[in-house]
Amino acid sequence: MLRSGITNYQCFSYILTIFMLPITFSAVWPIFTPYLSVAFVVIFIYIYILVIILTIKDSCVPELTRKTKEENFVRKKFKSEPGRHVIENSKCNICEITVQKETKHCKRCNYCVAKFDHHCVWLNNCIGEANYRLFMLLIISMSFIAFCTFIISSYILIAWFSRSKNGLVSINYDNEWTWMRILWVVSAAVCVFVYFFTFVTTTHLLYFHIRLYKLGMTTYKFIVSKRRAKVGHIGQISTVSQTNTRTYSQA
Numbered sequence: 001m002l003r004s005g006i007t008n009y010q011c012f013s014y015i016l017t018i019f020m021l022p023i024t025f026s027a028v029w030p031i032f033t034p035y036l037s038v039a040f041v042v043i044f045i046y047i048y049i050l051v052i053i054l055t056i057k058d059s060c061v062p063e064l065t066r067k068t069k070e071e072n073f074v075r076k077k078f079k080s081e082p083g084r085h086v087i088e089n090s091k092c093n094i095c096e097i098t099v100q101k102e103t104k105h106c107k108r109c110n111y112c113v114a115k116f117d118h119h120c121v122w123l124n125n126c127i128g129e130a131n132y133r134l135f136m137l138l139i140i141s142m143s144f145i146a147f148c149t150f151i152i153s154s155y156i157l158i159a160w161f162s163r164s165k166n167g168l169v170s171i172n173y174d175n176e177w178t179w180m181r182i183l184w185v186v187s188a189a190v191c192v193f194v195y196f197f198t199f200v201t202t203t204h205l206l207y208f209h210i211r212l213y214k215l216g217m218t219t220y221k222f223i224v225s226k227r228r229a230k231v232g233h234i235g236q237i238s239t240v241s242q243t244n245t246r247t248y249s250q251a
């Protein structure tokens with residue numbers, strides 16, 4: 001791996017993902033069957049595998065990987081120099097390779113990424129040509145799984161609280177508030193909150209990437225175009241205000 005270190009965002013996402021497995025089990029156990037428990041374990045392992053691949057696999061241009069392995073090439077440390085770009089005349093000064101037009105040098109990963117989309121702080125890796133499809137698979141999977149788990153945990157929780165009134169479900173519970181009961185209610189509530197939040201954020205991200213696909217843009221290009229439009233707008237306002245000032249002065 002050409003990157004090192006672990007970020008706070010990455011730590012948070014790992015801890016949350018690891019803790020959500022026992023919490024989810026604890027929340028949905030009233031409707032557990034052997035098939036459902038196996039399904040949950042398989043789903044979690046599937047998500048872990050995607051996250052591990054996206055974290056471990058470098059998304060740099062293949063030429064840099066080859067150069068590092070075969071020629072024991074060591075990159076210089078990234079240093080921001082005002083007025084100077086890392087890539088000049090299609091040549092990266094740090095990776096020391098010739099790059100394509102849509103390649104960008106990420107200062108956090110400190111390597112060149114073909115068709116650079118963005119640097120994901122949760123995975124601490126860049127998303128680009130090498131891993132974009134896998135990243136989208138993770139987002140789609142997370143959105144779908146979060147939606148299903150949100151529905152299941154909400155249903156169980158609502159069913160438990162409303163059972164005494166209308167007998168909505170056949171969960172075999174008595175009315176006693178034991179520690180196990182409290183733990184279960186807290187787990188179910190955490191699941192409802194976490195999976196709803198995950199569903200909303202991943203679906204929004206998915207919608208954003210569908211829009212980008214239609215526009216034929218990457219996230220990076222989209223942000224740059226927005227910034228340019230903003231600067232252009234401010235430029236227009238200042239031109240207008242300058243004209244107005246001149247008009248007023250002349251008057």
Ligand SMILES: [Zn+2]
Binds near residue numbers: 112
């Ligand atoms: Zn580079």
Ligand SMILES: [Zn+2]
Binds near residue numbers: 108109119127
């Ligand atoms: Zn990066």
